[in-house]
Structure formats: C-alpha cells, structure tokens
Amino acid sequence: MSRTVEAVVLYEPGKVAVEARRCDEPGPGEVVIAPSVVGICGSDIHLYQDGRIGESVVREPLVLGHEAAGRIAAVGAGVAGFHEGDRVIVEPGIACGQCRFCVRGRYNLCPAVRFLGIPPTNGLMAGGVRVPARWVYHWPDSLSDAEGAMIEPFAVGLQAVEEAGIQPGDSVAILGAGPIGLMILQAARIRGAGQIISIDLAQKPLEMARRLGASAVINPRETDPISAVRELTGGDGADVVIEAVGATPTIKQTLELVRRGGTITLVGIASESAIPLNTTKIVRTGLQLRSSFRYAHQHPVAIFLATAGRVDLRTLITHHFPIGQAPEAFDFVTQHKNDVIKGVVEFTTAG
Ligand SMILES: [Zn+2]
Ligand SMILES: [Zn+2]
The missing domain is CATH 3.40.50.720 (NAD(P)-binding Rossmann-like Domain)
Structure with missing residues (x-):
C-alpha cells in the first residue's frame, strides 16, 4: 500500500514544481514522516540555480529539502519508541553504519552516505518520506516545528x-x-x-x-x-x-x-x-x-540545547512560504539573498 503526497521537485536549474508523488509504506526499521516545515538551505538554492552542488549533479527530477520537522505518519516493523502522530525531526545524512568511518563514529565522512535532498537521493520537501528510524528524533511540544527544522543547520x-x-x-x-x-x-x-x-x-x-x-x-x-x-x-x-x-x-x-x-x-x-x-x-x-563537514552525533546535543532555551532558532527564520508557493519561494529566495536569512516551506499550519 502506498500514499500519494505533494512534493517539491526540481527538474532543471530554475524549474521547480509541486507535484503528486507516491510514498510507500515503511519497511522494517523505517518510519514515514510527514514534514510540516522544511527549511530552504543554501545548498537547495545552489541546486536550484546550477542544477548541481559540487560533484552532485541533478540528473533526474529530485525532491529537494533536508531540514525538516513533522510528524510520524506510519511506523514499520521492528521500530520501537515511535508512534503515529509523534512530533519529530530528521537527521538527513543516512550513513551506511558499516564502513570504517561509521564504525569509528565519524559517520559524517561515510563515503556511502545517502544525504536526503542531495542527488541522487530524494529529500524531505514532500508530504510523506520514508526514513530509517535511526535518523529520526523526538521533538518537544515546547518548541515549534519551524524551530525543529532549524536543528539541522544548528548541528552544522x-x-x-x-x-x-x-x-x-x-x-x-x-x-x-x-x-x-x-x-x-x-x-x-x-x-x-x-x-x-x-x-x-x-x-x-x-x-x-x-x-x-x-x-x-x-x-x-x-x-x-x-x-x-x-x-x-x-x-x-x-x-x-x-x-x-x-x-x-x-x-x-x-x-x-x-x-x-x-x-x-x-x-x-x-x-x-x-x-x-x-x-x-x-x-x-x-x-x-x-x-568541518556536516555533523556527527550533534543532533541530540542540538535538541538538548534548544529545549533548554540556550539557542535562538526562531529569529533567523525571516520568510514562510506555503507548499503551494514553493516554486515562487525558490525564485524569491534566489532573487533576495541578502534579505532572506532563512526561508521555510510549510505543509500545514505549523505549530
Ligand atoms: Zn542545509
Ligand atoms: Zn559508512
């Protein structure tokens, strides 16, 4: 069984569309998360403008986004600790867990990492995304979804x-x-x-x-x-x-x-x-x-510091765009780089 969700898809430089995509049920060890807020990152804008970032080139339509907070929409077999409706955030670098870098804890250097939203891996700007539960964290009720989407850049x-x-x-x-x-x-x-x-x-x-x-x-x-x-x-x-x-x-x-x-x-x-x-x-x-490249073991620290009120994740969000206006949002952010500190795409009325 699968569900149909809205997704923000990059086709080629300058061309983003919101379209229906299929999201499969979670496999063993996976959850489906339904993001409610997804940040627009500088790397998303690189992909939007140039169709590439460094060595990663957009060769087929790509779902963008790697800074997300939302809710658990479905739980796969063998997943403990998550239930439908839980508020969560995602760490978007799905490292292999097997290579010497992963084993030694430096999983930000994993050569086999699948980083959500960087080609060829589809990202989180979609109404439902399958993610291994290992990379999902609970998010406290005291903080908003928009703040949750900022944990990823804070981890950086x-x-x-x-x-x-x-x-x-x-x-x-x-x-x-x-x-x-x-x-x-x-x-x-x-x-x-x-x-x-x-x-x-x-x-x-x-x-x-x-x-x-x-x-x-x-x-x-x-x-x-x-x-x-x-x-x-x-x-x-x-x-x-x-x-x-x-x-x-x-x-x-x-x-x-x-x-x-x-x-x-x-x-x-x-x-x-x-x-x-x-x-x-x-x-x-x-x-x-x-x-310094990406992060390893920083998400739990970032969540702790946010929960304790030690970091301001809210002030730097200057622009909110509804999902339906995602194509305009990418254009706007590209045109107004000095005025948009952080733009976010909202799927529902985010808390
Ligand atoms: Zn980012
Ligand atoms: Zn690895």
Missing part, C-alpha cells in the same frame, strides 16, 4: 565549533552571517567564546548577528576587516577564524584575520576546488588549518 554550527576547538574566552571571527554563520555564532557563544566578531557584506545578516550575540560586526564594504579584527584583539588577530562563506577571497582572508598559532576552520564550500593559499605563512606562524 555545533560541529564547526567542535572541529575548531574553541576554548573558553577565545576570540572568534566568523566570515559569513548567513544561516550557517549565525548558527556557528550561537554555537561559539555556548562553547564559551569570548569576543565573537561577525563579518558579512550585507547589512541585514549583520543586524541578525548582533541580535544573536555577536560582540562586534564588520561590513568589509565599510571597514577593513583585517585592521578591525586586529584592533579588537589587541593587535594579534583572532584566536579562531571560521569561514562560512565558501568564496575564494574570504578563504584567503582567513590567514590575515587569525593570530599567530591560531586556528582556521573551513566550513563553506567554494565553487572553485583549488584556491592558492600562502602555505609558508601557515607553517611559519604555526597556524592550524582545519575543516
């Missing part, structure tokens, strides 16, 4: 500050104040960072960064970020620099913002895969160059 932020190894009191400069930059900012605050300096080319993200706890914000269109960060850090540069833009100039700039012996962590994914960096400087000033 938590992973980034863990990889960056932020210590209490560290000065942290974050390049980019989009949703990921803002989640990194909040995760850095929770981790005990001292000064948190947010850098972005647009005014609205910087205002949001201030609201979410940045101690200083810098717009490079108005102020030279290198001298500003030096000034704020007693002439040294930041202890930790995190790059959440994924552009050649900002990746290069990390070397100028960090103090001697400091740590640089790359989170943003650049469209160019080879970027020249001053490796002499990296070695001679004892820099630690690191990266």
Whole structure:
C-alpha cells in the first residue's frame, strides 16, 4: 500500500514544481514522516540555480529539502519508541553504519552516505518520506516545528565549533552571517567564546548577528576587516577564524584575520576546488588549518540545547512560504539573498 503526497521537485536549474508523488509504506526499521516545515538551505538554492552542488549533479527530477520537522505518519516493523502522530525531526545524512568511518563514529565522512535532498537521493520537501528510524528524533511540544527544522543547520554550527576547538574566552571571527554563520555564532557563544566578531557584506545578516550575540560586526564594504579584527584583539588577530562563506577571497582572508598559532576552520564550500593559499605563512606562524563537514552525533546535543532555551532558532527564520508557493519561494529566495536569512516551506499550519 502506498500514499500519494505533494512534493517539491526540481527538474532543471530554475524549474521547480509541486507535484503528486507516491510514498510507500515503511519497511522494517523505517518510519514515514510527514514534514510540516522544511527549511530552504543554501545548498537547495545552489541546486536550484546550477542544477548541481559540487560533484552532485541533478540528473533526474529530485525532491529537494533536508531540514525538516513533522510528524510520524506510519511506523514499520521492528521500530520501537515511535508512534503515529509523534512530533519529530530528521537527521538527513543516512550513513551506511558499516564502513570504517561509521564504525569509528565519524559517520559524517561515510563515503556511502545517502544525504536526503542531495542527488541522487530524494529529500524531505514532500508530504510523506520514508526514513530509517535511526535518523529520526523526538521533538518537544515546547518548541515549534519551524524551530525543529532549524536543528539541522544548528548541528552544522555545533560541529564547526567542535572541529575548531574553541576554548573558553577565545576570540572568534566568523566570515559569513548567513544561516550557517549565525548558527556557528550561537554555537561559539555556548562553547564559551569570548569576543565573537561577525563579518558579512550585507547589512541585514549583520543586524541578525548582533541580535544573536555577536560582540562586534564588520561590513568589509565599510571597514577593513583585517585592521578591525586586529584592533579588537589587541593587535594579534583572532584566536579562531571560521569561514562560512565558501568564496575564494574570504578563504584567503582567513590567514590575515587569525593570530599567530591560531586556528582556521573551513566550513563553506567554494565553487572553485583549488584556491592558492600562502602555505609558508601557515607553517611559519604555526597556524592550524582545519575543516568541518556536516555533523556527527550533534543532533541530540542540538535538541538538548534548544529545549533548554540556550539557542535562538526562531529569529533567523525571516520568510514562510506555503507548499503551494514553493516554486515562487525558490525564485524569491534566489532573487533576495541578502534579505532572506532563512526561508521555510510549510505543509500545514505549523505549530
Ligand atoms: Zn542545509
Ligand atoms: Zn559508512
């Protein structure tokens, strides 16, 4: 038996349609979740604009979306702890569980991962999606579905500050104040960072960064970020620099913002895969160059912190679109990148 659900499908760059799709009953170990709110991520917009993200290319119609909260619609055989109607969120990287990376707990590096909403795996922007119960978490009644959809990008932020190894009191400069930059900012605050300096080319993200706890914000269109960060850090540069833009100039700039012996962590994914960096400087000033990719074991932490009121997942959601307007939503978000911090698609009247 299967059900028919509405799904947001990407056909080719610039062409998204809402159409009926079949959702099969859950197999053993699986549940069907009915998302009520799904976030529109920067990677969804990459797919929408370019038909690809990095090596992943849209070759056949793809259901988008990987940031979802909703309800359990059906429970497969052998699944314990979930019942129809339960409020849940989804961790969208379905790792294999068998490879050496999975076995050692670094499942964000699983080469066999099926990441929902990244080609060739269909995503969560659909009225019903089959997911292994292992990747589904209960969501508390005290928080809204929209906030639940923000746990995935918050998990990215938590992973980034863990990889960056932020210590209490560290000065942290974050390049980019989009949703990921803002989640990194909040995760850095929770981790005990001292000064948190947010850098972005647009005014609205910087205002949001201030609201979410940045101690200083810098717009490079108005102020030279290198001298500003030096000034704020007693002439040294930041202890930790995190790059959440994924552009050649900002990746290069990390070397100028960090103090001697400091740590640089790359989170943003650049469209160019080879970027020249001053490796002499990296070695001679004892820099630690690191990266952070997706997340492992962060969802339970993210849910705990959200439930405890330690993170603001609501303020950065600036735009809500009903499912029927999903095609217009993708167009709007693409056209208004500096004004839309986070847009979400709503399937029903979300709580
Ligand atoms: Zn995302
Ligand atoms: Zn694996």
